[in-house]
Amino acid sequence: MKQVINGLLFDTDKAQEVARDWDGHASDYHHWHEALHKTKSGRWFLACKGGPMSQHAKKTADGWTGDRYLKPISAPEALAWLERAGYAETALEHFSAQIEEA
Numbered sequence: 573m574k575q576v577i578n579g580l581l582f583d584t585d586k587a588q589e590v591a592r593d594w595d596g597h598a599s600d601y602h603h604w605h606e607a608l609h610k611t612k613s614g615r616w617f618l619a620c621k622g623g624p625m626s627q628h629a630k631k632t633a634d635g636w637t638g639d640r641y642l643k644p645i646s647a648p649e650a651l652a653w654l655e656r657a658g659y660a661e662t663a664l665e666h667f668s669a670q671i672e673e674a
Contacts (some may be wrong), residue, residue, distance in 0.1 A: 616650040
């Protein structure tokens with residue numbers, strides 16, 4: 573998937589997919605899927621998709637529909653996403669300088 577956002581081309585085929593998180597099955601209106609990507613230039617983004625009753629739904633004139641889109645995020649947001657999704661090793665791989673021993 574490709575999307576131009578603020579004059580930058582984000583392309584899931586050219587970026588490294590770092591991790592995935594999801595809930596539900598595609599036939600469930602609440603299902604959602606997110607894939608965290610990192611571009612060659614070091615920018616982070618999420619490839620998001622979901623059903624009409626998910627956090628990724630889009631409002632239409634007739635109600636809500638499922639949607640898919642790319643969402644640029646900052647490095648701190650990417651780290652927080654990895655923490656939330658339970659990817660400790662991946663977080664350490666990409667953000668070791670920002671993570672300290674407890």
